[in-house]
Amino acid sequence: MSQQLGILVVIDNEAAVVSGTLRDHIYLIDNGHWAGSSGEATGELVTAVEGTQSASQLEQQVLNWVPFGIGSPPVPTPQIAFLQTPDYALLADVPHPVRRPQYFQPRILDSAGVDIRDSLSMRDSGGRVRLAGAEDKTVYYPDPAIINITGEAVDLGVIFPAQYGSPDFFSEGLYWSATVDTNKVGLFSYTMHIRLHYSTRHDGVVTDHAITLPHSAYIKVTRDFAKNGFANTPMILPV
């Protein structure tokens, strides 16, 4: 049974595209500060991973990266029994998940092949309708996409990352996950390659753009035992 560690990758898309860098516009937060992670909510996160000193070591610790763009509508909240009565009223209509395009929206062509996006009104995350028009404009799509994870930690076989599919709304169906070889104690860097999308309308012509920016963070594998959270005891096999 693996311990799932989550790393939230929060990105201000517009600021990163305009500045040409993710530095100062990416905030990494993991759920391991109790295990010794540092740099929470900065670009310099050091994710602490405890060694487990037990069998099946390569599957014990799993890192999951979840990208989130500031300015996206929120992830649908799971339907659970904790809802109070006023919230049930909100469920009177059949709920539809809010569309959170991970990639930029395709052009919508009418039967003559003309892009009709301009005549559609779209809402931003605050519910305000953005008026269609013909003036020059740039639209930054808030959702970032991680397209690769490379670097020292991968080259040395400390982490084994891959992209996975999931029906879970939380990750919009795609996320990166990596098992950790906790035999390799030390501090290692890894690099995320993140793609950001934006579209420009100039002289009536819409052009879609994407830019891929790298950002590096760290993982620190320690000799500490993973702990059972309920009993605060080390999870080791009896000797």
Place this chain on the structure above:
Amino acid sequence: MDPENRTEPRTITIVAVVDVVGILASGSFAGSFYLIDNNRLRGSTGEGTDSLVTRVRPGDRIVWIAMTLECEAFASITAVGIEKEGQRQYCDPHSYVYPNTNIVCWVADVAANAGGARIPYNLSFRLGSRTAAMTTTTTPQLDVQD
């Protein structure tokens, strides 16, 4: 930056990231609560801390949303409280449901006469299976440009 957007009212999103397990285990938000907005280029400070100062202009719309670190954890904002009663005329947060969905966020429009105001606020959340809401005690604020 799009020069024409300089005078258009903007929608500024404030993401409240909560470590639900950390908050429920310790009974406090300290070390488990982070605020981030998308207005750093125009003057917001304290990004990623529990005392974010969000730079806004009169006419801007502010949106608060909650985000958890694990998909299994439940968190929802139950209130955005403007601490100083006299400032509620400048900014009156209310809940908003995205049309045809059950997704709730909190929005507030910055009033046209709010120029120069510094508006502290707190956030109340329902977390996990705890029925009573918990309220933050730090001092995030809206900093309204003149």
